[in-house]
Amino acid sequence: MNEKILEAKNISKYFHDPISIQVLKNISFSILQGEFVSVIGKSGCGKSTLLYILSTMDTDYEGDLLIDNIPMRNKKEAELALVRSEKIGFVFQFHYLLNEFSVLRNVMLPGLKLANYSEKEVEARAYQKLKILGIQDEALKNPNQLSGGQKQRVAIARSLINDPLILLADEPTGNLDKKNSEIVFSIFQELSEVFNQALLIVTHDNEFAERTQRIIEMEDGKIIKDISRN
Amino acid sequence: MNYKLIASVSVSLLMARWKQTLIAAIGVTFSITMFITLLSFMAGLNTLLDGLIGNRTAHIRLYNEIQPSKMQPVDLLNQVKNHHNFISSVKPKNEKLEIYSNGAVMEALKKDERVLGVAPKIIAQVFYNVGAIDLTGVINGIDVEAESKLFSFKDYVTSGEAIDLRNIPNSIILGKGAAEKMLANIGDVIQVTTPKGERMQLKVVGYFQSGIQDIDKIQSYTSIITAQKLIGESNTYITDIQVKLKNILLAPPMAKEYAKLFDIEAIDIQSANSQFETGSSIRTLISYAVGITLLIVAGFGIYNILNMMIYEKMDSIAILKATGFSGKDVNWIFVTIALTIGIFGGLLGLVFGFGLSSVIDQIPFNTAALPTIKTYPIDYNIKFYFIGTVFSIVTTYFAGFFPSRKASKIDPVIIIRGK
Numbered sequence: 267m268n269e270k271i272l273e274a275k276n277i278s279k280y281f282h283d284p285i286s287i288q289v290l291k292n293i294s295f296s297i298l299q300g301e302f303v304s305v306i307g308k309s310g311c312g313k314s315t316l317l318y319i320l321s322t323m324d325t326d327y328e329g330d331l332l333i334d335n336i337p338m339r340n341k342k343e344a345e346l347a348l349v350r351s352e353k354i355g356f357v358f359q360f361h362y363l364l365n366e367f368s369v370l371r372n373v374m375l376p377g378l379k380l381a382n383y384s385e386k387e388v389e390a391r392a393y394q395k396l397k398i399l400g401i402q403d404e405a406l407k408n409p410n411q412l413s414g415g416q417k418q419r420v421a422i423a424r425s426l427i428n429d430p431l432i433l434l435a436d437e438p439t440g441n442l443d444k445k446n447s448e449i450v451f452s453i454f455q456e457l458s459e460v461f462n463q464a465l466l467i468v469t470h471d472n473e474f475a476e477r478t479q480r481i482i483e484m485e486d487g488k489i490i491k492d493i494s495r496n
Numbered sequence: 497m498n499y500k501l502i503a504s505v506s507v508s509l510l511m512a513r514w515k516q517t518l519i520a521a522i523g524v525t526f527s528i529t530m531f532i533t534l535l536s537f538m539a540g541l542n543t544l545l546d547g548l549i550g551n552r553t554a555h556i557r558l559y560n561e562i563q564p565s566k567m568q569p570v571d572l573l574n575q576v577k578n579h580h581n582f583i584s585s586v587k588p589k590n591e592k593l594e595i596y597s598n599g600a601v602m603e604a605l606k607k608d609e610r611v612l613g614v615a616p617k618i619i620a621q622v623f624y625n626v627g628a629i630d631l632t633g634v635i636n637g638i639d640v641e642a643e644s645k646l647f648s649f650k651d652y653v654t655s656g657e658a659i660d661l662r663n664i665p666n667s668i669i670l671g672k673g674a675a676e677k678m679l680a681n682i683g684d685v686i687q688v689t690t691p692k693g694e695r696m697q698l699k700v701v702g703y704f705q706s707g708i709q710d711i712d713k714i715q716s717y718t719s720i721i722t723a724q725k726l727i728g729e730s731n732t733y734i735t736d737i738q739v740k741l742k743n744i745l746l747a748p749p750m751a752k753e754y755a756k757l758f759d760i761e762a763i764d765i766q767s768a769n770s771q772f773e774t775g776s777s778i779r780t781l782i783s784y785a786v787g788i789t790l791l792i793v794a795g796f797g798i799y800n801i802l803n804m805m806i807y808e809k810m811d812s813i814a815i816l817k818a819t820g821f822s823g824k825d826v827n828w829i830f831v832t833i834a835l836t837i838g839i840f841g842g843l844l845g846l847v848f849g850f851g852l853s854s855v856i857d858q859i860p861f862n863t864a865a866l867p868t869i870k871t872y873p874i875d876y877n878i879k880f881y882f883i884g885t886v887f888s889i890v891t892t893y894f895a896g897f898f899p900s901r902k903a904s905k906i907d908p909v910i911i912i913r914g915k
Contacts, residue, residue, distance in 0.1 A: 318909045323818060344822040351820025358912055362815040366508040376819040378501045424819065436912075 268298040271431045271464055277329035289315050291487040302458040304475040305468045307484035313468045314436055321434050322346045351380045355425030357435035361417040363409035369420050370405040377427040395423040415446030432464040506832040513805055520801045521841035523794040528845020528884045531787035535880040536853040538783040540873030542776045548707055552647045554738030555747045555765045564588050593735045601758050610741055615642035617736040618723040625687040626678045634715050637723020646740045651868045656682050656702020661719045668698040672705040673713030696726050795891035798837055802899035813903055814911035827904035834896020842888030846881050
């Protein structure tokens with residue numbers, strides 16, 4: 267039996283500017299270990315907002331969020347930073363690599379921050395992650411020498427460096443062409459099947475979503491469909 | 497906290513913008529350089545100017561003065577005790593200016609542990625006879641050795657040897673101005689007349705130049721014995737005892753103490769020359785004000801550059817936070833950047849400041865008023881370097897404080913969603 271690693275209980279969120287709008291309405295669901303979940307829905311349905319709440323970066327919400335069965339409410343900023351560091355990997359639409367550092371160093375940074383391993387070990391692990399993503403040859407280049415698809419793969423490697431419980435992604439293929447999207451998808455699939463990694467992907471791409479294990483469809487801040495396959 | 501990681505991130509951010517960083521550091525370097533140079537130069541100048549009076553003037557001077565009686569007979573009358581009395585029937589009487597039993601007084605002074613040294617002196621009014629006219633003058637009879645040791649007398653004898661005063665009988669060292677008026681060369685014999693009408697011939701063995709023209713026109717020096725002969729007094733007669741203290745700040749209370757103990761007039765250097773002290777402290781104040789202003793301006797430069805860097809690196813900050821860096825870590829990254837600029841800029845500033853002061857120290861500075869000075873004066877006081885270091889670190893810390901706090905408060909969600 268796979269354990270619950272992330273649970274949302276009655277999460278609601280309001281935007282107050284310029285007028286109060288409820289963007290999320292009593293969202294409840296949970297994600298088990300190894301699940302490959304996609305969240306789809308039209309623009310403005312609140313799927314990205316939900317993702318940022320789940321990532322602990324947005325703390326202005328009602329309801330409860332449990333990661334690894336620990337409630338996130340009332341945690342301090344520094345404690346949440348530690349949770350993100352240990353348990354969550356994040357991939358954005360844009361790669362957000364730091365051009366001041368080499369690819370390898372970019373992947374290592376979150377690992378060095380958590381400091382569970384020595385610098386040598388973190389480096390070895392970074393190489394290992396880059397190898398999984400098939401870009402170990404680019405390790406010593408600067409991010410701006412890489413193609414868009416390669417950059418996104420580096421970003422995925424960075425999100426995996428601390429072996430997170432769950433990998434959250436916001437439109438990871440939004441900026442990529444068909445071929446690179448395919449590569450990213452197969453990487454996600456491999457992570458899910460081979461490494462039993464839980465993934466929650468917010469996407470516009472219905473084709474992409476249909477190939478995942480579980481699809482959550484949202485509309486007007488509510489979950490309208492939650493279909494698991496297999 | 498992982499200081500090594502924070503330092504490496506800071507250094508990378510610094511290097512990514514190395515031109516701006518360099519300019520900010522140059523700002524600090526320049527201000528510290530000027531701070532050090534300005535203060536060293538100003539302090540050197542202060543020491544020089546204070547020395548003009550301070551080195552040559554006794555810290556406490558003991559002397560007698562012709563004074564009216566403090567008590568008039570009418571004050572003794574009981575009937576008018578609470579009235580204002582303006583009858584002063586007792587006039588000052590003709591007293592000798594001699595310090596009585598001066599040998600005993602000097603012995604007592606020498607035994608006092610606070611005293612560095614004691615030099616006796618005779619001050620006598622004379623006329624220098626030049627052809628048909630008489631110039632008023634003052635002859636100081638001095639103990640050459642004590643005077644040289646305590647009041648650097650030798651430094652101000654610009655021609656001739658000070659010690660000749662003791663070795664050659666009836667010799668005189670003329671003030672430079674007086675010598676010029678009298679057309680007296682070294683080796684010449686001049687004639688002086690005392691107010692009592694006694695005449696004496698004295699051989700010129702040197703010139704004296706104090707840097708204060710009014711003094712040089714009037715004052716001359718002889719040995720004590722010559723002065724005693726000149727005014728026809730015994731060999732125990734002296735008019736002044738000059739005391740030099742180990743700590744100049746003790747002069748005012750000690751002057752009062754001696755006045756009471758020896759029943760004599762005593763004046764301390766601070767009361768006699770208060771304008772010099774005021775001048776020094778105001779000059780020092782102005783140099784500190786200018787130096788600190790320079791540093792604050794450099795601080796604003798750092799503030800601007802950090803602010804720009806934060807706007808530019810907004811994405812990087814957001815991603816650092818998304819991947820587990822806390823606000824405190826981000827704060828430390830930017831504080832480290834500011835302090836790095838401050839410390840490196842400051843250290844370079846200390847080196848350049850020392851260099852520039854040494855250059856100024858080599859610039860010739862010849863003035864008739866200051867015979868002992870050949871180059872611009874510089875005070876290489878370690879205190880200025882210490883203050884410079886502390887200030888460069890403190891100002892850059894504060895310049896970095898607000899931008900760093902802003903960076904630490906950046907909400908990654910807003911940045912990332914804004915794309």
